[in-house]
Amino acid sequence: MRRALIGAATVAMGLTFAAPAAGLIFAAPAAADPDTAFTNELNTYGIYGQKDYNAWIGKITCKRIATGVDADAFEAAEFVHNQLQRGSTTEQAWKFLAAGLRTYCPDKLPILDQAR
Known part of the structure; x- marks a missing residue:
């Protein structure tokens, strides 16, 4: 078993060093998940809750603004506040x-400037 692990590690290291010389290019890691980044930002404001639910609120808020359901940032913030715990x-809303x-x-960020 140990020999197999050492062999696999050796092969992996060989591919790592040989790939650039052979012209092989590996894909870069995927960009961070926006829902996770959003959740992490919310946590800095003391806003917690399920990641998927908070992402849904964020996305549906954008849709409500785009379709005119919420005419301005005040209405959008009220919708958000009603969804939060x-x-x-x-201020958190x-x-x-x-x-x-x-x-x-x-x-849609300009609606925040319009609210000032």
């Missing part, structure tokens, strides 16, 4: 909204 603050727009629909 009880006890979430208005606005941070969530900004993070969601940056992550899922950066073309």
Whole structure:
């Protein structure tokens, strides 16, 4: 068994060093999952919850803005606030909204400037 593991490691190392010389190119690792990055950002604001649920809120918020269901950032922030856990603050809802727009629909970010 040990010989097999050493043999596999030797082959892997050989491929690593021989690949560039042989003209082989390996694919770069895939970009980070935007839902995970979004969740990590939300956690810095004290917003927790299921990753998929929070990503859904972010994505559906973008759709609501795009289709006119929410006419401005105030309505979008209210929608977000109503979806967050009880006890979430208005500030957290606005941070969530900004993070969601940056992550899922950066073309909609100007609505935050309009809200100022």
